[in-house]
Amino acid sequence: MTELFKKLITDFQERDLNFIERDYNIPINSKKIISLIGVRRSGKTYILYQIISKLRKKGLNRNIIYISFEDERLTGLSYRNLNEIIEAYFELFPEKRDEKIYIFFDEIQEVKHWEKFVRRIYDSLNANIFLTGSSSKLLSKEIATSLRGRTITYEIFPLSFKEYLKFRDIQINLYSSKSISFIKKNLENYLLQGGFPEIALEENEDVIVRTLRDYVDLIVYRDVIERYGIKNLSLLKLLIKYIFSNPATLISISKLYNDFKSMGYKLSKDTLFEYFEYLSDAYTLFTTSIFRSSVKEEQRNPKKVFIIDNGFNYIYNTSFSPDYSKLYENSVFLHLRRKYPEIYYFKEKKEVDFYIPAERLLINVSYDISERKTFQREINSLIEGMRYLNLKKAYLVTSDREKEIEIDGYKIYIKPLWKWLLSY
Numbered sequence: 001m002t003e004l005f006k007k008l009i010t011d012f013q014e015r016d017l018n019f020i021e022r023d024y025n026i027p028i029n030s031k032k033i034i035s036l037i038g039v040r041r042s043g044k045t046y047i048l049y050q051i052i053s054k055l056r057k058k059g060l061n062r063n064i065i066y067i068s069f070e071d072e073r074l075t076g077l078s079y080r081n082l083n084e085i086i087e088a089y090f091e092l093f094p095e096k097r098d099e100k101i102y103i104f105f106d107e108i109q110e111v112k113h114w115e116k117f118v119r120r121i122y123d124s125l126n127a128n129i130f131l132t133g134s135s136s137k138l139l140s141k142e143i144a145t146s147l148r149g150r151t152i153t154y155e156i157f158p159l160s161f162k163e164y165l166k167f168r169d170i171q172i173n174l175y176s177s178k179s180i181s182f183i184k185k186n187l188e189n190y191l192l193q194g195g196f197p198e199i200a201l202e203e204n205e206d207v208i209v210r211t212l213r214d215y216v217d218l219i220v221y222r223d224v225i226e227r228y229g230i231k232n233l234s235l236l237k238l239l240i241k242y243i244f245s246n247p248a249t250l251i252s253i254s255k256l257y258n259d260f261k262s263m264g265y266k267l268s269k270d271t272l273f274e275y276f277e278y279l280s281d282a283y284t285l286f287t288t289s290i291f292r293s294s295v296k297e298e299q300r301n302p303k304k305v306f307i308i309d310n311g312f313n314y315i316y317n318t319s320f321s322p323d324y325s326k327l328y329e330n331s332v333f334l335h336l337r338r339k340y341p342e343i344y345y346f347k348e349k350k351e352v353d354f355y356i357p358a359e360r361l362l363i364n365v366s367y368d369i370s371e372r373k374t375f376q377r378e379i380n381s382l383i384e385g386m387r388y389l390n391l392k393k394a395y396l397v398t399s400d401r402e403k404e405i406e407i408d409g410y411k412i413y414i415k416p417l418w419k420w421l422l423s424y
């Protein structure tokens with residue numbers, strides 16, 4: 001094994017790394033272990049490349065160990081073999097024993113009990129350690145036990161709209177009509193096809209659809225079926241289809257259970273709940289609860305489900321025209337979720353789409369407010385929310401209107417989605 005590790009370490013040090021810089025500012029010299037987690041293909045490995053190239057610029061290329069545990073030459077590796085990585089490195093570079101080294105373990109979750117090894121090297125070597133993985137639970141559970149207090153976790157999402165424009169070489173100049181028209185045109189693609197990096201870089205419609213389908217298969221087989229030994233594949237597929245074709249929708253597991261049962265599926269409520277959790281663990285979906293002071297009440301109410309990327313709706317949506325209001329809402333959710341782990345919806349009499357207690361931020365999203373009735377409904381629910389939550393301002397994100405209005409001392413900022421995504 002040591003010989004193979006020597007080859008892997010050397011080959012990587014000699015490799016050119018080409019990437020487009022993302023908007024993640026990950027410290028390269030933190031005292032803590034840095035873990036990057038997120039859905040498959042969201043760009044975790046490339047963010048490692050971004051960090052590595054910063055180190056290379058500082059002349060530290062030889063201090064780097066990068067191992068991807070998805071490499072098929074490493075299948076079946078036990079954590080006992082992991083020590084050989086370090087041995088291999090110091091055999092190659094004995095002069096580095098007294099220097100700081102930088103260790104990158106990509107898709108570490110492939111190795112059982114990896115955390116014991118990582119803990120050992122963290123405690124014994126002068127090393128900065130970076131890990132990636134595509135399961136929130138597998139990584140965080142181990143981190144919470146063996147590596148408690150020793151790590152910082154960054155969640156990696158597919159591209160933000162700003163990053164998406166960068167990937168597509170679109171200049172952002174809010175004074176230029178030409179730039180704005182490109183931005184709006186690209187928003188349409190972003191809303192429909194989503195923000196996976198490879199999708200942003202691809203123009204061919206057929207390739208985009210095939211790639212997104214491959215992603216879903218990859219997640220379903222590697223991160224759900226294999227990981228959890230799923231038996232009822234047809235139920236899992238039905239659930240995925242349901243969730244991906246209905247983003248930003250209130251879902252009650254009991255209702256779903258009854259619906260699926262009446263379609264002739266054999267299932268238990270517990271199984272359905274478990275599958276839902278597995279999909280959430282693989283970062284394919286998120287939920288928001290109603291904002292309440294008691295957790296019990298939060299749980300009594302249905303949850304609103306959002307999906308990791310609009311592209312997954314693109315391949316599951318069978319209706320003739322896209323449901324822009326759902327796609328708008330899902331994009332706003334993802335944008336907020338990048339910044340805030342805790343997001344709720346608000347409801348007294350009327351519903352408000354998002355409330356973020358940490359920022360006291362209240363937001364409604366409505367694709368089309370051209371009809372007076374719709375506009376009034378959105379405004380009224382925001383005002384009810386502001387009254388209840390004791391706020392003075394709120395936001396309404398829509399397709400093309402921009403305005404500030406004030407009613408009874410309550411301020412509402414109306415913003416077009418493209419601008420909100422870029423400015424907020």
Ligand SMILES: Nc1ncnc2c1ncn2[C@@H]1O[C@H](COP(=O)(O)OP(=O)(O)OP(=O)(O)O)[C@@H](O)[C@H]1O
Nearest residue numbers: 019020021039040041042043044045046134197198
């Ligand atoms: N910053 C970037 N610049 C250019 N291309 C990128 C970038 N990030 C991602 N990509 C493209 O997206 C693909 C997936 O990215 P990457 O392998 O980093 O994802 P990942 O999250 O590590 O995936 P997995 O969990 O499946 O290993 C890359 O092969 C590359 O084509």
